[in-house]
Amino acid sequence: MIVVLLSYKVDIAEIDRLRPAHVDWLKQGVADGRLLLAGRQQPVTGGMFLARGSMDEVKAWAAQDPFALEGAADYAFVEVTPSILAPGLEALAQ
Template identity: 80%
Template sequence: MILVLLTYKVDIAQIDALRPAHVDWLKQGVADGRLLVAGRKLPVTGGFFMARGTLEEVQTWAAGDPFATAGAAEYDFVEVAPSILAPGLEALGQ
């Protein structure tokens, strides 16, 4: 599993303009079984998501994010292996 941290590189107005396409991309990731969770950093300086796949697979997939294609965000990828999970989150350990 890969944890991805996004940091915005452009003005929030540009992010807001790209957000609908970004959200559609995220929803497709859920439908495809790739994306597990996504959200914003607080304060809103970027976001995060957790995705299934190898590091290379997730990097390739993330390159299609509208934030990435527009050069609006920087991505940091961290491979993780969850080992302790709260009840109801068992799918994160798969």
């Protein structure tokens, strides 16, 4: 699985303008089985999501994010293999 950290590169007003399309893209990722979770960083300087797939697959998918298409965020990708999970999160190890 891949942890993706987003860092906003533009004013929050531009992020807010793009957010509805970004949220639609995230929801489609859940429906497709690619996205496991997503959320904003606090303070709101970016976001993060956890995605299934190879590094290349997730990078290609993330490149279609409206934030990426508009150059509004930088992306950092970290591949992880879960080995210790809280009860109820066993599916993340698959």
